[in-house]
Amino acid sequence: MQWQDRVVIDPKVLVGKPVIKGTRIAVEFVIDLLARGWTIEQILHEYDHLTAEDIQACLSYASEVLKSERIYLTTS
Secondary structure (H helix, E strand, O other), X not given: OXXXXXXXXXXXXXXXXXXXXXXXXXXXXXXXXXXXXXXXXHHHHHOOOOOHHHHHHHHHHHHHHHHHOOOOOOOO
């Protein structure tokens, strides 16, 4: 599975933030829940229309975005 199968970016939904396909749940929201210590099971229980694959797609999306991030250091 590729994240593109489950994550979409549509300027008409949440101002173009990446969301789980068919929902208004932003990838950043899912990542934030995980960062706050929520387990995948807790997320799936609270948001029962999501799947474990949706959560994995969010992680894969975040990973790809971070891998493509570039840091430019300036010397003083």
